Amino acid sequence: MTGRSRYWDRVREIADRAQRHRERFDPPSAPPDEERAMTFLREGVGPAVSVYVEGRTGGERVPFTDVEVSLLERSLNSWLSLYAACYGVELETDYSIREAATVLVDTRNVADTAQLLTRVPER
Numbered sequence: 415m416t417g418r419s420r421y422w423d424r425v426r427e428i429a430d431r432a433q434r435h436r437e438r439f440d441p442p443s444a445p446p447d448e449e450r451a452m453t454f455l456r457e458g459v460g461p462a463v464s465v466y467v468e469g470r471t472g473g474e475r476v477p478f479t480d481v482e483v484s485l486l487e488r489s490l491n492s493w494l495s496l497y498a499a500c501y502g503v504e505l506e507t508d509y510s511i512r513e514a515a516t517v518l519v520d521t522r523n524v525a526d527t528a529q530l531l532t533r534v535p536e537r
Contacts, residue, residue: 418479424465425482432458432489435496445502446535452525454500458493459514460524462486466511467519486511498534505532 419425435458442450466486469476478486491507498505509531518527529535 419469419476419482421465421469421476421478422482424461425478425485428458428462428465429485429489432462432492436492439496439499441499442502445500447500451497451500454493454497455524455528459490459497459528462490462493463511463514463518463524463527467515470515483511490514494528494532497528498532501534503532503534505534507532 435454466478469478487510490511491509494507494509495505498507514527514531517530518524521527521530529537
């Protein structure tokens, strides 16, 4: 697939923001930092998954490019790693954006989605 979808600017902004947060992340000295974890979900995981869901279900199916899907997945996994780190958990994540979207559609809650994917925090 060549070119870019109409979501390119949003995808790129989500990816850039994930990279910036990852580069300047300082783990909490006394985990958990639930407030910051939720910020990563609201500002990162939610938007990454939402743009994918919108593109796949918003009336006209959007053909995301391989690059866009890769950026969304890298962003999603960065945000989820930061989320887990707020609980003192080092986590190598490798979730697909489709998997995360399916869980979000089922749960309708980004916090539940993150917990089900990462198992952080343990319940």
